[in-house]
Every structure is written in structure tokens, then in C-alpha cells.
Amino acid sequence: MTKTFEIPPRGQWLRLWSALPAAPIKALADELAGRYQVEDMALAQSGLGLMPVTDSALGDTYFIGEIPLASAHVRLANAESGQTEGAATLVDDRAGVARALAILDAVLAAGWSGADAASQLLERGAAALDEQTRQRRALLSATRVDFALLGTAGEDDDE
């Protein structure tokens, strides 16, 4: 029996889609743009953002550096379904990818025709992220260390 994929909350969609290559995202967005009227609420653009973090020693906020950002905000419309909005802001410099993600976001949020395909991409993205997580955790679990003071334990190869 195959496990059914439950669509996660909207706040996680971008992360899952972003785990995939841009090509399938853009292909689906192009298809949806042919189906619905797409209006740019804000011009899709790319640029930079200065990233503030709080230092964990004294609690000062400072800028560690800049990150690339791309953002898009669209409104989709058609005669039968009305209107829906979608948006994306991602750490990337490809405004076209942000706009494609905003279109997917709008369609899936409204549950319009095309939402199934967008959901399938979410599922593929979730699988890609699971694999990434597995690889990172392997780096940790293979190197977990239990230091002992000399004379308080046997040879460490016995662990």
C-alpha cells in the first residue's frame, strides 16, 4: 500500500518546491499561465538582502552579510473561478523561478485545476529534502563522539 501524500501547510510549500530543479517548476507554471490570466501584483525581481542575526554571546544584532533574493507576487484570474493570489520570495537570484513558484502557490492555495500537479511537485520536493536530511544526519551520526578522560574508560575503539 502506498503512503498518500498530505499537502503540508502553505508556509512549507516554497521550501519543498525549491528542493527541485527549476525546470519542472517552470514547465508547470508555463502551462498554468496558459490556462489562467496572470497579472503581476509586483514585478518579479531579483536583488539582495542584508541578513541580520543575533549574536548568541551578548545578544547584539548585526549583519553577517548579504544573500541573493528573488521575489514575485501574482494574481491569477479566470472567468469560472474568480481570482487568487500567490507569491514567492526565495534565496536565489532567478526572478523567473520566483514568478513560476508564485503561480504554483496561487493555484494550489485556491485548489484550482493544476493544483494536483503542483501537489505532486511538492511530494517530489519532500522526497528530495528527506534525502538531503538523511545525508546531513549521516555526517553527524557517523561522527558522534564520546570523549572520556584518560583512565576512566577502555580503548575508544571498543565503543
Place this chain on the structure above:
Amino acid sequence: MGYVAIKGGGRAIAGAEAAVEALRCAEGEQGTPLSLSAIEQQLRLLTSRVVSEGGLYHPRLAALAIKQMQGDTLEAAFALRAYRSTKPRLMDLPVQDTRRMRLIRRISSAFKDIPGGQMLGPTTDYALRLMRLDLANESAEDFRAVSRRFLDGVGDADLPDTFPKVVDALREEGLLPPLTRRAHAAFDITRDPLVFPVPRSAALATMARAETGSLLAIAYSNMRGYGDVHPTIAELRVGYVPVMLPHPVTGEPIEAGEVLMTECEVVAMYEGDTTEGPLTFTLGYGACFGHNEVKAISMAILDRALQKGMRDGPANPSEDPEFVLLHVDGVDSMGFTSHYKMPHYVTFQSDMDRLRTTQDKATTAQPQPEGAQA
């Protein structure tokens, strides 16, 4: 004496550009161009240096800069800075939380047992520095099998997404001062010049994009005796910090991507006296884009040294904010050094004129030997 424009040399400059490119491709028919992915993955620590010293977390562009500048980290960081200066600032970001870092490495030299455990991760700390001659003739098949073999040999691990900070445990025991979020606006070194005295946020930002060797050299001076930090690493962690931004439609925080970072807290000796409350250890903090542990540790030591210098006045170079912060930027220092290669013909002519004039005056002023006729 100002600089004087020169003309000429256009053909030679174009020739120099072609010569540089010719050397990059000198392998000719036998060569294979470096892919950006290969640089980013196989030279990951080099890429890390460039993203942090360039001040822009864009590993792919950093890899391109490394390729273009043929491995020169200073020039690659310069290229990344030049690129960033052409891009608009898109938005103000909310403060990001490094406690949410998805770790790939986490160690403490203060405690052997820390909450969540120590994990060495990808490190050469305990490796013998012997040449691995097998890499000289590595086959593509061998290369491709390494990662798969490693993952196959490690079972699925039940690990949390995030780990508690070691300094939090020390705070709970009353060994560190409580963490208070400070309300000061962070200093933007990309837009405002450093005019001393500067706030600590300016020092942290400057060191976060400083050149690794420069930070290390000044921190090392403190370690060797021109200072008294005597650090112990409470925690050094490497991992991916999720970048959380509000969704433009819902306003809900969404993860827009992640940034590889190295972060370090060092504990230093307690200061002051008991009249000001219970004594506690003091802390230094270092962090930078990418995986660069020497840089994060050096920064943490210097942060602690600068705190002392800002409070009591500097007793040595590593405690002097002006000395440290104006001499650790690689693009600044490399640029100033390289400018000496540019033609200085008029200024040097002037120097020669002055020397000759002074020599003539000295000769004229010399006492004549006895008996010499005027």
C-alpha cells in the same frame, strides 16, 4: 602630490587579458574546463572563504569567481563584491535565528558531555597530515562511489533538527551573564563608513566579511601574548540556517532558503569584582558564511579582545578597534597593495628630484678640505 593620468598601453592590457586566459586554458587539447559544480563541491572550503570574504552568500557565483580569478581568493572576493554592488537591495530582512541551524558538525572543547552530544562531522582535526597519493590518479568510478559507500555504511539516525546551545547551559548555571536582546539598530558596513568609536555590531559585521588570514594573524598575536583572552571554545557549530521571510500574501513566516554558516562562542576568564554582582565568565562570538572554522574562532577571540579595548582602552593591537577593523578587509588591503603596481612615474620623478636637490645641497654645504682652492 596627486596622481597623474597616463595614456597608452591599451594593446598591451588587452594582450595581458588574453595571456591570463591562455594560461587558464594551457592544458589545451588534454584539458577539461572546471565546472562550477565541481568547484563548489570539491573545493567547498575555498568557496566558503570567498562567500564570507565577499560578503555575499552565493556559492555558485563564488565558484565562478574562483574559476575566473584562477584560485586567487582575494580577487574572487573582490569580484563578488563588485557583483553585489550592481544589485539592488530588495528588502529588509527580519532577524534570523542561528539556533535553528541544521547542523553538520558540533563540538565543544569546554565540556566532553554537552546536551545533544558532540559530533565531529566533516573535519580533518584528527587526521594525519600525510599526502594521499591515491588521489593523484583517482578514477571517475572511484570518485563517484565514495559518497554512496559512506551513506550506505551509516544507518538512518534519529536525530533532532536542532540542538541546544552550550552557552545556554552555562547561563542556567549562573556561570555566564544572562542574554539580553539589545535594541540597538545594527550597523550597515555596506553603506556607512566606519567612524570610530563604532558599535559592536559594526565590529562583528566587519569581521564576518574579513579576510581569514588577516583575522587569524591579529587573533594569533593575542594568543601569543599581545593580549590575554585565553579562550576555551564553548561551542563550534557548522550548519545550515533557514532564512525565514514573511509570505507576501499571508504574512506567515516561510522558509525562503538556507545559508551555510560557522558559528563559535569562546569563553574567557571572568573580570571585575564581586561588588558588581556575582562574577561570571566573559564571552566572545564569531560567525561567518560558509564553513570556515579558523575564521569563526579568530573572530570570537578578537570580539572578546575588542570588548575589553572598547571598555578600558586598548592595551595591545588586538584590543584596538581601529587597528583591527581597518586592517582585516581583504579587498581593501589587497587593493591598496596592488595599487603600488600602477604607474607612479610622476610621483617617483618628484621623489628623485627632491633627492638630487638634497644631495646637491649637501655637497655644497660640505666644508672644503684644507688647502683646497675655491
